[in-house]
Amino acid sequence: MITLDHVSKTFESKGRTVRAVDDVSLTIGAGQLHVLIGPSGSGKTTTMRMINRLETPTAGRITVDGRDVLAMDVVELRRSIGYVIQQGGLLPHLTVAENVAMVPRLLGWQRHRRRERAEELLGLVGLPAGQFADRYPRELSGGQQQRVGVARALAADPPIVLMDEPFGAVDPITRKQLQRELRRVQAAVNKTIVFVTHDIGEAFLLGDQIALMADGRLVQNGTPADLLRRPATPFVTAFTGEDRGLRALEYTTLAEVADAAGSVPATDGDTLPGELSILEAGRELARRGETGVDGFWVSDRGGRKTGYLSYRRFAAMLGEALGPAGATAGEADGDALPA
Amino acid sequence: MLEDPFSFVEYIRENPDDFLRFLSQHVQLTLLSVLFGVVIAVPAAILASRVGLLARPLTGIASVGQTIPSLAVLGLLIPFLGIGFRPALVALTIQAFLPIFLNAYVGIRSVDRAVLDAARGMGTSGGQLLRMVELPLASPVIFAGIQTATVQNIAIATLAAYIGGGGLGDLILQGLSTLNGALLFAGAVPVAVLAITTELALGRLRRWIVPEGLRPTGS
Ligand SMILES: Nc1ncnc2c1ncn2[C@@H]1O[C@H](COP(=O)(O)OP(=O)(O)O)[C@@H](O)[C@H]1O
Ligand SMILES: [Mg+2]
Numbered sequence: 001m002i003t004l005d006h007v008s009k010t011f012e013s014k015g016r017t018v019r020a021v022d023d024v025s026l027t028i029g030a031g032q033l034h035v036l037i038g039p040s041g042s043g044k045t046t047t048m049r050m051i052n053r054l055e056t057p058t059a060g061r062i063t064v065d066g067r068d069v070l071a072m073d074v075v076e077l078r079r080s081i082g083y084v085i086q087q088g089g090l091l092p093h094l095t096v097a098e099n100v101a102m103v104p105r106l107l108g109w110q111r112h113r114r115r116e117r118a119e120e121l122l123g124l125v126g127l128p129a130g131q132f133a134d135r136y137p138r139e140l141s142g143g144q145q146q147r148v149g150v151a152r153a154l155a156a157d158p159p160i161v162l163m164d165e166p167f168g169a170v171d172p173i174t175r176k177q178l179q180r181e182l183r184r185v186q187a188a189v190n191k192t193i194v195f196v197t198h199d200i201g202e203a204f205l206l207g208d209q210i211a212l213m214a215d216g217r218l219v220q221n222g223t224p225a226d227l228l229r230r231p232a233t234p235f236v237t238a239f240t241g242e243d244r245g246l247r248a249l250e251y252t253t254l255a256e257v258a259d260a261a262g263s264v265p266a267t268d269g270d271t272l273p274g275e276l277s278i279l280e281a282g283r284e285l286a287r288r289g290e291t292g293v294d295g296f297w298v299s300d301r302g303g304r305k306t307g308y309l310s311y312r313r314f315a316a317m318l319g320e321a322l323g324p325a326g327a328t329a330g331e332a333d334g335d336a337l338p339a
Numbered sequence: 340m341l342e343d344p345f346s347f348v349e350y351i352r353e354n355p356d357d358f359l360r361f362l363s364q365h366v367q368l369t370l371l372s373v374l375f376g377v378v379i380a381v382p383a384a385i386l387a388s389r390v391g392l393l394a395r396p397l398t399g400i401a402s403v404g405q406t407i408p409s410l411a412v413l414g415l416l417i418p419f420l421g422i423g424f425r426p427a428l429v430a431l432t433i434q435a436f437l438p439i440f441l442n443a444y445v446g447i448r449s450v451d452r453a454v455l456d457a458a459r460g461m462g463t464s465g466g467q468l469l470r471m472v473e474l475p476l477a478s479p480v481i482f483a484g485i486q487t488a489t490v491q492n493i494a495i496a497t498l499a500a501y502i503g504g505g506g507l508g509d510l511i512l513q514g515l516s517t518l519n520g521a522l523l524f525a526g527a528v529p530v531a532v533l534a535i536t537t538e539l540a541l542g543r544l545r546r547w548i549v550p551e552g553l554r555p556t557g558s
Contacts, residue, residue, distance in 0.1 A: 052460055078462030089457025093475045093550035103461050136552035152461075162460075 002028040002051060002160065002192065007060030008216075009046050020046040022216035023060070028209070030159070033186055033193040035203040037239075038213035044196040047213070048162050051194065052081045064160065079103055082153030082161035082191070086168045088145040090137040096122065096148050097133035103156040121151040124188070126181060143174035150182070154189060164196045179205055200241055204251045212236055224251040245321035249279040257317070258298040258307025269293035274300055274307065278317060285314075347524035362529060364424070364505035368431055368496040373489050375428075376435025381481065383436075384443030385469065398444060405437045409495045413502050427496075427504025434495050435488040442484025446477030479549045486541040493534045497526070 009021040021043040028034045036044040049055040050062055053074050062069045069077055082103075090099050098105075100121055101114035109117070119129035125147040137145055146166055153161050166182075167175045179202060186193065197203055203210050204224045211221040212235075220232040228248040231237040240247065255274030269291055272281050285296065295310035351358045387394045413430045420426035450473050458472045474481075500508030507526040514523025546554070 054456070054460055075462045075464050078460055080462075081460075083457065083460035085453060085457055085460070087453035089451075089453040089460075091454060091458065091472060091476075092451075093552040095552070102458075106462055106467065138552065149457075 001030050001065060002194070003061075003063045004047070004050075005061045005063070007047070007050060007057045007062060009043075009050060009055060010058050019216050021050070021057075024213075024216075024218045025060075026211055026218060026221060028192060028194060030192050031190050032208045033195055033206055034209045034211065035207035036194065036196045036211050036213060037198060037200065037203045038219075039239075040198060042213040043216040044198075044213055045164055048164055048194055048196050051160075052078050052083060052162060079106060079156065080158050080160070082156075082158045084146075084149045084153045084161065084163040084166045086165040088137070088142075088149050088169075090145055090148055090152075092137050095134050095136060096127070096140070097129070099137065099148055100151045100155050102152060103158075107156055117155055118151075121154055122148075124154070124185060125151045127151070141174075143170045143178060146170060146178060147181075150185070154185075154191070157189075158191070160192045160194070162194045165198070166195075167202070168197070168199075175202075182206060200239065204247060212239060225256060228252075246279075249282075249318065249321045250277050252278050254278065254281050254298045254309065255300070255307065257313075258309045260307055269296050271297040271299050271305060274298045278314075278321075281314075282318060344520070344524065346521040347528060350521040350525045358510075358525060361505060361507050361509050361526070364499075364509075365493075365496050365507045365530070365533070368424070368428060368499055368504065368506055369489065369492045372428055372431030372435045372492050372496075373439075373485065375432040376439050376488055377485060379432070380436045380439035380484075381443050384440050384447060387440075387444050388447040388473075394444070398441065401437050401440045401444075404433070405441075409434055410498055410501070413498055417502060422502040422504075424499075424504050427499035427502055427506075431492050431496060431499070435492055438487045438491065439481070439484040442487070443477065443481045446480030446484075447473050449480070450476045475550055476553070479545070479553060482545050482548055486538070486545065489541060490534050490538050493530065493537060497530055 004024055004026045007021060007024050008019070011018045011020055024043075024047060026034075036047060038044055046055055050057050051064070051069065053069055056070070064072075064077070064081075090096075091102070094102070097115060097118040100118040101109075104114045104117055115133075119133060122129045122132055127144060127147055132140070132144070132148075137148070140148065146169075149166065150163075153163070167178045170178065183206065195206060197206075207224055209221065210224055210227055212219045212227065214235060220227060220236050222230070225248065227236055227240055228251065231240065253274060254272060254276050257278070258274070270285070270288055270293075272284060276284065294312070295308055295314070297305045298307040298309060300306045383397060387397045409430070412433060413427070416426050416430050420429060454472065454476070455468070458468055463471060496504075496506045497508035497511060499506045500512045507530050510522050510526030511530075512526075514520065514526060
């Protein structure tokens, strides 16, 4: 777990004082992918770089697992935190495998163990070691270089990974692919990830939690559904976009909206997995057709029926979201989609 | 003095000991001065890249230093060091320092910022950053500086003879003062051959020294 407690950072540059980060308090839970999003210059990168001490806060305190980062050995701290940047930052004079094994090398691992680990991770990020391990970074495409960057960040199995717009410089198609793969990788390794982006779609796709920043301040922090359904300020509404209703359907899961199973009479009917989004559920129900019951069951990962959702409520949610643009924007308490 | 242009070969054949002594002095002056130049200039460049306050004065001195004619440097040192092999070596070391320092400084400073940032973020200590990242990445530029200094000093070492430092320049001076073409060419031709072969040999060596990942694609 990472905590930021009233953290500020000011830069002095050319006689001007820039308040890059302004009194930010934030808790990043273990195993969560926490997105920092905001317009360019809003302080996302600076906030992230204070966690591995590439920047030093001018005020406030940052802890990792309860320990003040400023009290830790800086080199040790950084070796325990993976770091991925937009420009890749691969070492051009080292092979792909050597790049991936950089932190293990700094930690003094034996050569064959480093190699084994590098090959394993290249496989994980979809770069077959046999084909890529001994190439040099300049022989790779931008997307492949970013995969190597992700593999490198994971090499020493750090509990925390910081990613600063890791897919920002690749083409949209590759970006989509890399985002999907990061989800798969995260399901496999389950790290605490701080992920900086300015792409709202990316934030909703990847984030367990999203912290929205503007002018160095934290505007709102919450789940994707929170930001969509209970925007704290008009800025959040504007930032999450015109099609936020649709987004809400895309990023709200059945498990979040179903009535608890105990509160409804047991009936027959379809059962849908709780991790489906409302949009996905709509498609699935359309495919299955009429059941003659007034709703359907929602199950957890183990297949247990944990909730029930009536078609009437389901239809109301769809109608609300697909209604005229802006219709839901004012309803900050989100009647349409009860939490 | 324009007899047979190849009469210098005869001179060398007839005076092998003299010739070899001058040649060996010349090679020593060059190699030692470049060696000392590297030993002083590379750490100085590292220091300048680390301590911002030193960067300007050091690069300024080095740039201005390069514009002072070599003969003037030799002359200016006489009051302090006298004449002979050693003052000549000092003057040549100063000459070697300049291109090696400037190249090393520029080479280290022009390492991609993103690469440095990533390497720092991975937890490299200051020494590791230098050894594992900055020096390897700057090595092509540093090597080019050493190559320049070596070839340049082969030529400048000719002037050592003016202050009694020896070297092939001695033969050239003797030839000039006695209007003896054979002597003149016995000094001048080997200097030219030495410079050209060294340039070519170092060009070869460079390909071995530059890390594979930094070489142009397709090589
Ligand atoms: N090293 C620095 N020196 C001076 N100003 C900086 C420095 N780093 C960032 N800033 C300023 O701090 C603000 C926040 O920057 P940054 O954290 O990079 O924002 P973001 O990542 O959200 O685009 C910007 O105004 C930027 O110009
Ligand atoms: Mg940024």
